[in-house]
Amino acid sequence: MTTPHPTSALPAAPAFSLVSETVTAGGSWPEPQFSGIFGVPGGQDRSPQLEWTGAPAETKSYAVTIHDPDAPTGSGFWHWAVVDIPASVTELAEGAGGESGEGLPASAYQLRNDAAVARYIGAAPPAGDAPHRYVVIVTALDVEQIGVGPDATPALLALTLNAHVLGRAVLVATAQVPALV
Template sequence: MKRLLAMFAFLPALAWADFTLTSPDAPAESTLSDKQVYIGYGCNGGNTSPALKWQGAPAGTQSYAVVVHDPDAPVEGGWYHWIVYDIPASVTTLATGAGVSTGAKVPKGAVQGLTSFGGKGYGGACPPIGHGRHRYNFVLYALKVKQLKLDEYATPAEQEKAIQAASLDQAKFTAYYQR
């Protein structure tokens, strides 16, 4: 047995725990609640970002980014509902409602980027009536940089491209909504 363990001694940097992202407010494969639905475009939800919690980040993680995206939206490239980056590596949660547009509830140093709604902060689900069930992909990226240094008016696609370029790993889950 000792010999077998010695054979794998060169692997100490590998994380045996999975990098995971969960939400008590929007569990994976669940339907988003009215609390996470947008206010506007005929939707009357609470427009509140769900709590997010993660663990098992890879070695070398300097910061995190969260992207919430609806690939089923009837626009090219889908619809970006929330982008927040430069989340310090010491942070492992975002509280319910952290996505307020003022940025007052994200961790110190974190930046909320522009979404497809044209503003900053969380914009809830609001697919077109009768368009079927939409997927809302919640993706957490572990980044190899402390700051992305993006232009504050970078498009959602530009932000995601920069986030992916700096990514060490990602954890994700999907929730659904239709009207």
């Protein structure tokens, strides 16, 4: 069975470029980006560094999400959602998604992820599972504020983004935790 690309169900949007000094597209998720909170050895729950270029000129803000569509939940697992990033910002430093959010632009805020915390939570696929895909998306938007509150779910955010998307940059990497012996 072929697994569809994680963005195949999203409305079509022009692509722009997303790179990271932390995570390589098609590569493995680095250890600091795994979840220490969920007990993964070496995990530090550090959000990856992200940088994007080539977004549409009419972009008014960005949203950043990280989702694991392979989590055994029926709906995947949302690891991070940041909204209202100004159009003038095209990079987030590694660790910007900490609990305080102090590494984010002043207008931006983090939604609660599927661990019910408003911060980045690292990769934590079940030990011994096949590699999980971690999908990082930067969405260029036609509004300065997306209009969802900090208590909105990332799934509601994703639905809301579809009405305002101008472009989308995607980076996919994989993560795996070895089986416990």
